[in-house]
Amino acid sequence: MEVFLALADELHFGRTAERLRLSQAAVSQTLRKLERRIGAPLFERTSRRVVPTPVGKQLHDDLAPAWAAVGRAEADAVAYARGVAGTLTIGFLGASQGELTPRVIAAFRSGHPGTEVRMREVHLGDPFGALRDGTVDLLLTRLPVAEPDLTVGPVVLSEPRMLAVASDHPFARRDSVRMDDLARDVSFSARGPAPSYWWDAQIPPVTPSGLAVRRERPAETLQEMMTLVASGEGIAPVPRSVCCAYAYEAVAYVPIEDAPPSDVALVWRTAAETARIRAFLDATLETLRTTTPAH
Known part of the structure; x- marks a missing residue:
């Protein structure tokens, strides 16, 4: 055979x-x-x-x-x-690890003490590169993911979107904004091989009413993008968890009324699925079953 x-x-x-x-x-x-x-x-x-x-x-x-x-x-x-022994490296994008991940890791370690879990941040400009080159085994990343060689697992976090602006920006004085307001200032584009559909879902090229968004500032990492926002060089729609992970005095976060939620899921390379990955997925599903995810 x-x-x-x-x-x-x-x-x-x-x-x-x-x-x-x-x-x-x-x-x-x-x-x-x-x-x-x-x-x-x-x-x-x-x-x-x-x-x-x-x-x-x-x-x-x-x-x-x-x-x-x-x-x-x-x-x-x-x-x-071997007790699923070895090392499991989990990549995460910016603040995508959320509040649930530490609980999942704790549950996984409890059941598999012989496995070492490592966390590694990946870049906005190339969200799937570390997964494909084997640097990470699993990836916590923002959806959508529509790659033929990757499998999308359970959603571990769903949260509203905020607009990050410099603290002296006119939007910072508002209680909320709408997606159409993105067309009123410069936003960001990806520096790197990020799929266009993925980047369009994070920072859309047009607003719901068809206004063009000026994505003129390239950014490779979330840290870089937030630094540019703080210096007044652009505005950016971001998930709510970024507000805590990047709590800069020079940045204000304003709720976006009509933005769809941002979902985070576990993703892995289909051909590289292992027992360790499946054991971590089992721990994730069990934690999701017994925990109300953050929204």
Whole structure:
């Protein structure tokens, strides 16, 4: 089965043999044995190409998920035999860790004392980069996330949005603002490879009534953006938790009446899911079940 699936991926006997560290003869012999068991050819083979037959394609579609499940089950058995021991690095974006995360980490550590949990901040300009390069195993990030290689888990925080302005800005004297007010001053753009849809959800390019938002100040980190706000170089819609994490005397936070809430979820690389990640998700779900999330 492993030889068949590898050949279906590679479509080349030589590459399949190299990948599995077998001889080409062993790959051919194994495939012939499987075809005799099935009772039909699984690949059309010529001197120029190798392509699955209809039977081979059907077998691949049915077998690949089951084989992946076998691999995960084996990895789980090894990990749990070791008490899910190791290191779990959790990335977070700005103030996205929220009040629930320390409770989740405490619950996880209680059940898995052999696992070390580390926290690492990621940047506004590249919210998914640390996840993809393996710097972090899990990511607490603002939604939306619509990446084909990433899995979005439970929402751990949902909170209203505020408008961050310099303390001497005219908006600072108001009880609230509306999304259309974003068009009345300069805002920020991402410096880095952040997906456009993700950045548009944090700081929209247009207001609900269609007014253009001037996103003219680039910012790579939340710290950088808040420093620019404090110096009067722009305004920025931010989640309410930023008010506590960045309580600058030079910055005022004004509620935005008509802004949608900002949700934070756990995200991980689908192909890199491990027993440690699943154990942390279990701890998160249990904590969510017994705790009322902050809103």
